[in-house]
Amino acid sequence: MASQPAHERARLLHDIADGIAAEQEQLAYLLAQENGKPITQTRGEVAAAIRIFNGLAGEATRVFGRQIPLDAVPGLEKHLAVTIREPLGVVAALVPFNYPVELYAHKAGAALAAGNAVIVQPPQKCPLALHRIAEIVNNAGAPEHAHQLVNGGPEISQGLAESAKIAAISLTGSTRAGKEIAKRAGLKKVLLELGGNDALIVCADADIERAAEAVVLGRLARGNGQICCAVKRVYVQDPVHDEFVDALLAQTAKLVVGDQLDERTDVGPLITESAAEQVEQAVQQLKSDGAKERTNGKRRNAFFEPAVLTDVPTNSSAFNDEIFGPVAPVARFKEPEDATRMASESPYGLQAAVWTRDISRAFTMARQLDVGGVIVNGSTALRAENLPFGGTKDTGGYREGIHDTVADLTSQKTIIVMDAFQ
Structure with a gap:
């Protein structure tokens, strides 16, 4: 892979995108x-993967270095310094179950765009x-062994993290899994979205x-609620609390749970019955x-009816943990600064959303929130492939x-030409 010129890497990624597009409905x-997500949503996920591969094809031709003026340093005026970016080597891509095709594209596609080989662990x-x-990748002409899949559970991901032959490891998953991978990875580059x-x-x-x-579209009816950036806590100012709850309940009642x-389905089964049981336990803890x-919020095997709870105490452990x-x-709040404080007290800091018609208030609250992204008058369940995403x-x-990860999967080398100028 490292010997592939940029135009060949771009061609490969475009061909992968075309191959996925040719089988979009089947995939x-x-x-x-x-996976259990409604078919209307998995179509969108596959479409996102196609866009990501095409976008990364462009990024493969834009792996830029720099020319650094050495005349900024006395005595080095006649010399020339440039930097180039080189692939790291072999990248391990650990892919989660909730958006496997889209997140695979982000990780494996970026690795290939930068000239790395990649070993992918698909979700078990x-x-x-x-x-x-x-x-499809092999049919598109990837060099032999440049793209491989290896199945298994934690023993595989941990083994990849420990391997001296892996140069970087990219994981989207739980914070617990991320900490374990980081502990085992040593000095290799680790890219974590937890x-x-x-x-x-x-x-x-x-x-x-x-x-x-x-809230309905960004939590209850997107990915069956199994999204890292889903709306997981709702804070409503006292004067509009009851009106908001009435609107939320009315819209939630229209959701279709089923096949x-x-x-017509809005909410399908969770990934496993045990996952649904964990959600059931969290709801019971909130009620306790x-x-x-x-x-109703009832569980039926792996299905869980969308649940809305009010009067939630903000110190509840279930409210402060991630319910998947x-x-x-x-929950309620009195003043905007109370809401930003409570939101920022979480150990997590992925995204947040602020609903207000006051643009000054929106920017002020966005600055106060300790998160990686703030959506004004929208849902937190928003990810565009050309934006930096994380927390x-x-x-x-x-x-x-796509703009950040390719650069992060390269190393920077400085080349100095002595006496380049008269």
């Missing part, structure tokens, strides 16, 4: 079958779509119906701590995106 169907619970895409407990803050001057819709292959459940399922806990604190500190 979306396969992903829905094994839903690897099939990535195995088919691996065949857990989140994203807050959505509704101020008194917000558009209430649209804010409620942002993920049915075009004093929250009121306003919906279709649950919307709603602070236990979210990992890294930012992933």
Whole structure:
């Protein structure tokens, strides 16, 4: 891979994108079958992967170095310094179950764009779509062994992290998994995008119906609630609290829970029955701590009915932990600074959302929030491939995106030409 010129890497990535596009519907169907997300959403995920590969093809031709003026240093006026970027070597890409095709594209595609070889560990619970895409990559003409998949559980990811032959490791997953990988990785480069407990803050001057819709679409009906950047905590200012809850309940009641292959379905099964049981336990903990459940929120095997809870105590452990399922806990606040303080007290710092018509208030609150991204008048469940995505604190500190990751998967070398000038 390292010997491939930029135009060949770009051609390879474009051909991979074209190969995925030729099987877009089949891949979306396969992903829905094994993952549980509604087919209407897996189509969007496969479409995102196509865009990512095409975008990374462009980035492969823009791996830039710099010319650094040495005449800034007395005595070095006649010399010339340039930097070049070189691939790291072999990159390990550890892919999660919730958005495997999209996040695979970010990791494996960026590694190839930078001239690295890549070893991909697909999610243990839903690897099939990535195995088919691996065949597409090979058919597109990737050099032999430059792109490989290896199946397995934690022993595989931990072994890759410890291997001296791996130059960098990229993981999207839980904070617990990220800490374990970082501990085992030693001095190799580690790119971590970990857990989140994203807050959505509704101020008194917000558009209430649209804010409620942002919670429904950004938490209850997107990825079955299994998204790191989903709306996981809702803070509503006292004067509009009841109005917001009424709107949220009315919209939640319209959601269709069922077969993920049915075009009408909004919420499918969680990845496993044990995952649904964990969500059920978290809801019970919220209720034990004093929250009121306003919906059925019942579990049926791996299905979990979307749940809305109010009067949630902000010191509840379940409220402060990441609930990975279709649950919307709603708490109150008095002043905007109270909401930003409570939102920032979380050990996670992925994204947050602020709903207000006051642009000055929006920017002020955005500055106060200790997170990696703030969405004004929208849902936290937003990721565009050309933006840096990641967060602070236990979210990992890294930012992933097509412009950032390619550069991060290279090393910088300085070349100095002595007496280049008369």
